[in-house]
Amino acid sequence: MGQRVAPEGITACLFDLDGVLTSTAAQHMAAWKQTFDAFLREHERERFRPFTETDYVEYVDGRPRADGVRQFLASRGITLPEGGHDDPPTADTVYGVGNRKNDALLKIIQEHGVTPYPGSVRYLEAVRDAGLAVAVVTSSENGASVLDAAGLSRFVQARIDGLVINRQKLRGKPEPDSFLAGAKALGANPAQAAVFEDALAGVQAGRAGGFGWVVGVDRTHHADELRAHGADIVVSDLAEILEGVTP
Numbered sequence: 513m514g515q516r517v518a519p520e521g522i523t524a525c526l527f528d529l530d531g532v533l534t535s536t537a538a539q540h541m542a543a544w545k546q547t548f549d550a551f552l553r554e555h556e557r558e559r560f561r562p563f564t565e566t567d568y569v570e571y572v573d574g575r576p577r578a579d580g581v582r583q584f585l586a587s588r589g590i591t592l593p594e595g596g597h598d599d600p601p602t603a604d605t606v607y608g609v610g611n612r613k614n615d616a617l618l619k620i621i622q623e624h625g626v627t628p629y630p631g632s633v634r635y636l637e638a639v640r641d642a643g644l645a646v647a648v649v650t651s652s653e654n655g656a657s658v659l660d661a662a663g664l665s666r667f668v669q670a671r672i673d674g675l676v677i678n679r680q681k682l683r684g685k686p687e688p689d690s691f692l693a694g695a696k697a698l699g700a701n702p703a704q705a706a707v708f709e710d711a712l713a714g715v716q717a718g719r720a721g722g723f724g725w726v727v728g729v730d731r732t733h734h735a736d737e738l739r740a741h742g743a744d745i746v747v748s749d750l751a752e753i754l755e756g757v758t759p
């Protein structure tokens with residue numbers, strides 16, 4: 513057994529990926545901004561208002577891709593036909609816009625690579641040494657490749673990603689379904705599992721699922737909002753937990 517990494521009774525850790533383990537949240541935000549700004553320029557014309565970080569946090573962050581498209585466009589009074597998962601990125605459908613964003617994301621990732629947060633790697637090592645089970649629970653359909661590119665797959669016993677969510681028809685965050693599936697895959701009940709999340713929709717999902725410990729990871733100075741949406745504690749880096757500040 514290694515050092516104490518979580519409160520008594522926690523046997524499983526469920527990590528969100530983008531923004532918690534890897535710095536890819538900023539890359540997602542950049543890809544969404546590129547996509548939505550081009551879309552809005554065309555649709556709002558002289559009434560054009562750019563996609564902001566606040567829009568990202570409120571309507572897109574942490575949610576499955578198509579939910580992000582729907583939620584944000586609804587906030588601007590725009591409804592698109594649904595289309596289908598294989599729509600070309602040129603299609604003005606929910607899935608077409610989502611696929612446009614995915615092309616932009618893959619280009620950004622190819623250019624800049626994927627970096628794990630050093631504090632998160634330290635925490636994953638400590639969790640492994642303490643004998644706790646690890647799942648990654650991400651809305652991203654790119655979850656497996658991002659984990660591999662970051663060199664983090666070796667820590668992970670179960671992965672619930674956007675592809676699994678689609679296949680099993682799970683409701684996306686802020687609903688708790690994907691985290692519940694992660695806990696189940698590790699043989700833990702919610703009270704025995706900790707959730708680590710940087711997105712408001714994610715901590716909300718952790719609270720809704722009745723998980724034993726919900727840790728908000730604040731990379732963008734919105735600690736109060738993370739608490740208000742259900743985080744038990746908020747850290748700015750996972751290594752802070754090892755420094756004894758919390759459990």
Ligand SMILES: O=P(O)(O)OC[C@H]1O[C@@H](O)[C@H](O)[C@@H](O)[C@@H]1O
Nearest residue numbers: 530540573574577651652653654
């Ligand atoms: O488009 P992807 O890779 O399937 O990701 C879906 C969502 O995954 C989440 O992890 C990100 O926080 C969101 O920004 C992103 O939109």
